[in-house]
Amino acid sequence: MDKYQQSQKNQLFKSDTHDPYRSQRFEGSAICPQCDSVYQAGNWTWKSPENTVIHDAQPVKCPACRRIDDNMPAGTLKLSGSFLLNHRTEIVNLIEHTEKKEKAEHALERIINLTDSGDDLIVTTTGIHLVHRIGHALEAAYKGDSDYRYGDNEYGLSATWRRDE
């Protein structure tokens, strides 16, 4: 790992520890009344056969549902360029497929909205890892140019992806 990668990793780590929506920690377990995700031992996960029996679970809205309700994305990805205009449907399919895989593994990584803004497409997410994963999926499938910027003072990741024919 070179110095650049190391600093990227530190930034990512720093960002992880400062997500205000995930800082709430409490004893015992909880179930989100909106999405049925489960909080145990400090982590939010989907219900699974191992954790479906939770006797003392309290109803607590999970960080992802809170971000969705507040419309406070952790991650934003802006797609632009003429390639997008000509391949919008398959690009949206790739984004949604990528979300499905990421969300299955990480309960708090979800898309909030896909919004058209002029000729651009804006994707907002509840977690920064999903932005990375979608950006890398786009690069792997279509090349193009991407850029990732972490918030200086507040938790978040803004990314762009662009391809012109």
Ligand SMILES: [Zn+2]
């Ligand atoms: Zn939830």
